[in-house]
Every structure is written in structure tokens, then in C-alpha cells.
Amino acid sequence: MPSITQFCMREPFEARVADDTLAFQVFEPWYRSLPVSCLAGLDVTLDGEPVAADAVTVEIDGVERTLAECDAAVDDVWFIQDPATVRVKGATPADQVRIGVHMNSRIPYIMVGPEVALPKHTVQEELFTVVNA
Amino acid sequence: MIKQGLTLYSATNEWVTGKYNLESIVAKVAEAGIGPGVEVVGYQSLRGFPELTPGFADWWQNLLARYELVPTCLASNIDVALRSDRLLTDDEMTESLTRQMKVAKELGFGIVRTQIGASPVVLERVAPLAEDWGLKLGMELHAPEGPRTAAILPVRDLYERVDSPALGFIPDFSATMREIPTGLLDTLRAAGLEERFIVSLDEAWKGEGAPFERYGRWAGATEAAGAPKKAIQAAMLVFTMFGREPIESWYDIADRIVHVHGKCYGFDEAGDEPSIDYPALIGILEDIGYDGYISTEWEGHSYLGPDEADSFAEVAKQQALVRRIVGARVG
Numbered sequence: 001m002p003s004i005t006q007f008c009m010r011e012p013f014e015a016r017v018a019d020d021t022l023a024f025q026v027f028e029p030w031y032r033s034l035p036v037s038c039l040a041g042l043d044v045t046l047d048g049e050p051v052a053a054d055a056v057t058v059e060i061d062g063v064e065r066t067l068a069e070c071d072a073a074v075d076d077v078w079f080i081q082d083p084a085t086v087r088v089k090g091a092t093p094a095d096q097v098r099i100g101v102h103m104n105s106r107i108p109y110i111m112v113g114p115e116v117a118l119p120k121h122t123v124q125e126e127l128f129t130v131v132n133a
Numbered sequence: 134m135i136k137q138g139l140t141l142y143s144a145t146n147e148w149v150t151g152k153y154n155l156e157s158i159v160a161k162v163a164e165a166g167i168g169p170g171v172e173v174v175g176y177q178s179l180r181g182f183p184e185l186t187p188g189f190a191d192w193w194q195n196l197l198a199r200y201e202l203v204p205t206c207l208a209s210n211i212d213v214a215l216r217s218d219r220l221l222t223d224d225e226m227t228e229s230l231t232r233q234m235k236v237a238k239e240l241g242f243g244i245v246r247t248q249i250g251a252s253p254v255v256l257e258r259v260a261p262l263a264e265d266w267g268l269k270l271g272m273e274l275h276a277p278e279g280p281r282t283a284a285i286l287p288v289r290d291l292y293e294r295v296d297s298p299a300l301g302f303i304p305d306f307s308a309t310m311r312e313i314p315t316g317l318l319d320t321l322r323a324a325g326l327e328e329r330f331i332v333s334l335d336e337a338w339k340g341e342g343a344p345f346e347r348y349g350r351w352a353g354a355t356e357a358a359g360a361p362k363k364a365i366q367a368a369m370l371v372f373t374m375f376g377r378e379p380i381e382s383w384y385d386i387a388d389r390i391v392h393v394h395g396k397c398y399g400f401d402e403a404g405d406e407p408s409i410d411y412p413a414l415i416g417i418l419e420d421i422g423y424d425g426y427i428s429t430e431w432e433g434h435s436y437l438g439p440d441e442a443d444s445f446a447e448v449a450k451q452q453a454l455v456r457r458i459v460g461a462r463v464g
Contacts, residue, residue, distance in 0.1 A: 002438060003437070003438065004146055004149050004439055005145075005435075027149075035215050037216060080177055081148070107214075108213060108215050109210040
């Protein structure tokens with residue numbers, strides 16, 4: 001198995017459906033905590049189908065935001081040991097679903113060009129068991 | 134005198150997967166006998182960093198005292214690209230580093246690790262405060278940089294000009310390596326890189342030129358010869374993580390070394406680190422009369438997963454090796 005920092009989803013792959021919404025956990029694919037504003041991309045697919053960005057939220061340390069709202073959260077930090085909860089509104093798969101995530105984390109202290117920080121792309125797809133809450 | 138300890142970054146696998154909290158990982162360090170020095174990456178080990186909750190500083194200092202451990206170095210990061218629309222200004226960077234220095238002071242760390250991201254302007258501004266607070270700022274010299282590389286020479290010039298006792302360097306042994314770690318080569322083999330390309334990779338890594346030139350030449354030839362693209366991309370970190378700077382270049386900054394990162398990746402059956410010339414490095418530190426800690430920094434976790442190695446055991450092997458070398462020289 002490669003470095004743990006190559007993964008944004010971990011076993012057990014269990015998702016929950018409640019209130020017309022699918023929820024599952026993601027992890028920071030890095031070795032240190034990053035500012036919430038550095039979550040630069042969070043593309044989700046369900047059984048291979050892309051999910052519209054406005055249907056996706058991410059809850060970090062008790063605060064639920066859209067990806068666009070994360071951009072402004074420069075004072076909040078996603079602690080490296082905490083999972084975040086991704087919610088997909090309107091998705092109610094039964095039994096099993098293949099969840100794909102493409103997370104782009106901006107590594108804010110490693111510059112790869114005069115104005116460009118290192119982008120860390122983490123792409124993973126796993127078969128989740130769905131539990132109806 | 135050389136003193137020993139570790140950075141908790143060595144246990145990234147155990148930490149990131151939540152196997153330990155701060156209290157239990159400190160207890161584990163004491164139990165494994167791999168202190169007494171304890172270094173932390175602020176943004177890795179401390180929840181809410183760089184803010185501290187009331188009472189945390191006392192709790193932390195008591196925790197270390199209970200286990201007879203010593204806080205050595207707080208590794209800082211300046212998140213210059215915190216915002217998506219612009220980089221931090223010099224004022225904001227200064228404020229960020231100052232906050233992290235304050236945490237170091239409150240938690241009993243005498244040294245703050247800085248990185249190249251701390252610009253000359255920022256370092257010059259915070260140096261007087263570091264002096265007031267009794268802190269040393271050590272810029273980490275880590276692969277692909279070294280004491281003589283183009284990015285570091287201006288920092289040395291700044292240090293000469295400002296001449297503050299608070300400004301120093303932290304050599305990281307990754308800058309001056311002798312072999313590519315075998316564990317990393319195994320992951321490239323697993324990614325589909327044939328043995329002939331492993332051989333040419335080793336030759337390219339040991340060849341002349343800047344790291345990215347060496348990689349570029351090897352990658353171009355290897356792709357043309359039909360090796361899988363993913364494995365070629367994965368091999369880039371060989372050139373960025375493992376430096377080929379001359380080992381004697383550490384002498385250039387001898388009087389500014391405030392702390393040391395004892396980088397290591399793996400050990401053979403005799404307890405030696407094949408990729409890093411520990412006898413030579415310890416010899417240099419003794420030669421210059423280095424008086425401070427070597428923080429063991431096992432970084433095999435950059436290619437080994439949580440179930441593939443025991444980070445604490447690897448740290449212990451590095452410390453045994455250092456003791457063996459020091460003992461042999463004394464004896």
C-alpha cells in the first residue's frame with residue numbers, strides 16, 4: 001500500500017442515507033492540517049455519474065459548507081485527524097454505491113511557481129455499503 | 134554534545150490514522166525510549182494551531198515533564214497561499230510566523246523550524262523578537278536544497294548582514310544522500326518500472342546537473358523506451374526528496390547550525406542506513422563541536438502505508454546507529 005497521504009477515503013466504506021441525502025466520510029490526503037480555504041476541489045461521482053457541485057456540501061469540525069463557501073474560510077483549519085462528512089443532496093442509492101472523489105488540496109506553503117502553490121490531486125473510487133439511517 | 138530525540142512527524146502513519154492522541158503518542162515515545170527530545174510540526178500535532186486553548190500550555194509542559202521528555206523544536210509553516218485569490222503580504226507572513234513563535238515560547242520550544250517560505254524580509258523583521266523571546270529560528274536545509282544551492286545563498290547573505298544570534302539553520306540529512314532508499318525503488322518496481330529503468334534512474338540521480346534537469350533527461354528517455362507514465366511521474370520525488378549536495382557543504386554553515394533533522398528511510402540487517410552516510414555526517418557534527426539535538430525523522434511513511442512499518446521501531450534503529458557511531462569515535 002502506498003503512503004496514507006495518497007488516499008481521501010478509508011475503510012470501512014460505509015455511507016448513510018437520511019433525509020434524501022447521501023453522507024460519507026473523507027480524510028485529508030496530507031500529513032498536516034490544512035486551512036479549510038485550501039480545499040480547492042471536491043468532485044464527486046456516484047456509480048460513475050458526476051454530481052452537480054451545488055448538491056455537494058462538506059462538514060468540517062461541525063460546520064457544513066459548499067465547496068465555494070470553503071474558499072472564504074481562511075481562519076478555519078481542518079485538523080488532520082478529523083474526518084469530514086460529504087453530503088450529496090438528492091442521492092438515495094440502495095444497498096451499494098460506487099463513490100468517486102477527486103479532491104484537490106492547495107498545499108499553501110509549497111510554491112511550485114511564482115504565484116502557484118502545489119496542487120495535490122487525490123483521485124479515489126470505492127464501493128460503499130449504504131445504510132439507511 | 135550530540136543529544137537525541139525525534140520529531141513526531143516520524144509517526145505520521147500512526148498519527149494520521151488516529152492511532153494516537155497527543156497524550157498517548159508522548160507516552161509511547163517515552164515507553165519506546167526514543168526521546169528525550171520531542172519536536173512537533175505545529176500544524177500536524179496541535180489541534181487549533183496556531184491558536185492554543187486556555188490551559189493547553191501548562192498541560193503540555195506537565196505532560197512532557199511527567200515522561201522526562203524535552204520540547205526541542207516547533208516546526209512552523211507559512212501558508213503563503215492561504216487564500217485562492219492572492220498570496221499573503223509580508224505583513225501577513227510576519228504575523229503568521231510571529232503567532233507560531235509565540236506558541237513555541239509558550240510550549241517551551243527553544244527552536245522554531247522555518248522554511249524557504251519565510252522570506253528574507255520576514256526573517257529580518259522577526260529576528261529581534263526571537264532574540265527577546267530566547268528563540269532560535271532554524272531554516273531547514275532539505276532536499277533539493279543545501280547550503281550551496283541558489284535558493285539558500287541569499288539566506289546566508291541575509292544572515293551575515295543581519296548578524297542576529299537568533300538566525301540559524303537546521304540541516305536535514307535528505308540534502309546529502311548517497312543512495313536512493315531501496316524501499317522507494319521497490320514501490321517504483323511495483324508500479325511497473327523494469328529493472329533496466331531502475332538502473333538508469335540510479336545513474337541519472339547520481340549524475341551531474343540540477344535535480345529537475347536530471348529528472349527531465351531520464352523521464353524523456355524512459356518514456357521513449359516505453360516505461361509506464363505513472364511510474365515515471367512517481368519517480369520524480371527521487372529527485373526532489375533525495376538530495377545529492379556534497380556532504381562537506383555542511384561545514385559552510387557550521388557556526389549557524391541550531392538543530393539537526395536526522396532523516397532516515399530504512400535500515401539493513403547490520404543496522405546501517407544504506408541511503409544516508411551516517412558515519413560521515415555524525416563525524417562532521419562532532420568535528421564542528423555541534424552541541425544540540427538530532428531529531429530523528431523517519432520518512433519511510435512517504436511510500437509505506439500504516440501496516441507496512443513500525444515508525445517507532447525505525448526511529449529507535451536510527452538512534453542506535455547514531456549511538457554506535459558516537460561510541461566508536463569516543464572509544
